[in-house]
Amino acid sequence: MIRAVIFDMDGVLVDSEMLYLNLRYQFAKGKNPEVTLEELYPTVGRSSEGSWGIVAKAVDNGMTWQELLAEYKEKVVVTYPSMDFTEVFRKEAPDVLRKLQEKGLRLALASSNGLAIVEKIIRDNGIRDFFEVVVSGESFRKSKPDPEIYIHTAAALGIDTKDCLVAEDSTAGITAAHLAGMQVAAVIDDRFGFDRSLADFEVEKIMDIPDIPILSGKEVSSAKA
Template structure:
């Protein structure tokens, strides 16, 4: 029986990934006009380390860690999305409904702790989660399943008692690797591989349908 629901943040609670991708593309294009936007799709949902590798491939130059950190910081210095405007409108109600039905609710995102705090505070959601964790707190983030296993352990739940709500290839891999049931938001803009997801959903209200099906078995 599912007793806890663990959400990813970017692409699941907020439609931020297209904003980040376009911002990264426009910034990089100033220095590397040859860059291809579609080639950057692979960075969506990836770790900072993997993003460095992808950017190096896309621009056709090896980028060392120090140079990349400077470049990466510069990319986001003036990126300030209006998070409430890109919050999925059903999020506040779905979180309340999950609590009403007795589920534990957690957030496990590859985004930095500061980034998570910024989103949750501006959207008024900080008190709606029983546990919040950032991928930067682990040696390896998604697709490594550690972030999800840690979250389940903190909630005192077995992996089989957890439903993960994801969107990206790496996030789905992490949830699957943790031995959890995975529901993936359908988003065909970035070529995500959903083959390891147990369910594909069009919106967050469908999480309730998934839970009802799983818990009726």
């Protein structure tokens, strides 16, 4: 029985993937004017190594992905606290979270983003109090698709992983939740070519999450709903 719903943040509660993609693009273009936005689309929803390996290949200036990422953090990530994320916040999110709580479900957030920016986004958008547990990927040695962040979040809730449903969008996130032994609801986003084959359910928008059969008491007859 599902007792908790764990949300990813970027791409699920906030439509921030294009925002981050454009920031990476502007940074990469500063290193090599011939870099195209299309080259960097595959960076979305990957681990740091996966994303910045693609950036390093596109930039092709002799810098390693680690060096590029370190400079990006120094020059770009430090500006995140001054950015306004309310414009990319999914306005339906509070209603979704409220409906899930009304079903008696416990809520948590597990994001690959840094804790400071996660807290800023959920506080600025008025949803911090919905979550019993907020976990950042910066606390772990490996990032999604490694399942550690989801296993840790379930443990922090005191709930078995099999009793958790995760709302995710990216290939890495879906894989991480699946490997953690959780049910997965994939929010469909066809802009970035995410592989949703490991998801148990697919939803067009987050408003559909409270109506997923496994949360509504209906029998589940197929892997996708």
